[in-house]
């Protein structure tokens with residue numbers, strides 16, 4: 001445990017004096033709840049890979065862009081998802097709803113190279129339109145992406161690879177559309193927090209908020 005400076009209301013942690021894994025634990029509580037990018041890729045030989053990443057965000061809309069971070073783990077080896085995107089420049093990001101929670105979790109297991117998470121999870125490949133990696137038929141929303149840039153930040157274990165991509169095609173299930181718009185109360189999103197905690201965006205947990213009309 002790094003040294004904590006305590007006062008009445010806070011424990012304080014200086015990152016310069018913390019082990020990487022402790023900083024990670026705090027970071028994932030601070031940046032939460034996080035949506036989960038369930039990323040489908042192909043190696044240049046055409047082997048399919050599927051893995052979840054919750055360091056995930058949307059960015060601009062012109063063009064629509066997204067970033068996620070397949071980071072350097074203890075083995076020091078790059079994750080298959082990163083290697084595949086470096087090789088092919090293409091991927092699909094599938095939105096994780098409660099209906100595919102178990103399969104998403106299963107796909108995070110470190111299977112040996114060449115073992116397909118599609119076979120292990122029983123999820124169904126649906127053809128994409130503008131990229132080669134399939135989208136997950138059971139996922140209610142998917143984005144086909146082309147790589148814009150990979151930004152590496154840091155050194156060794158825990159260092160980040162920000163994969164920034166441009167969304168070129170959307171797949172939206174008719175079952176979550178009402179009057180031509182996505183109805184978020186029908187999506188049943190799952191999101192990750194710190195530790196082993198997850199949350200579920202049920203209809204009861206949702207509310208709407210209008211922007212202020214004046215200062």
Ligand SMILES: Cc1cc2nc3c(=O)[nH]c(=O)nc-3n(C[C@H](O)[C@H](O)[C@H](O)COP(=O)(O)O)c2cc1C
Pocket residue numbers: 036049050051052053054055056069070071072078079080081082104105107108109110111192
């Ligand atoms: C919900 C969830 C979120 C995850 N988020 C990340 C993440 O943001 N970055 C990361 O490097 N690994 C993350 N992982 C771990 C990867 O899914 C795991 O390392 C996986 O085996 C990578 O697969 P690949 O080597 O086939 O790309 C997450 C796992 C789970 C279950």
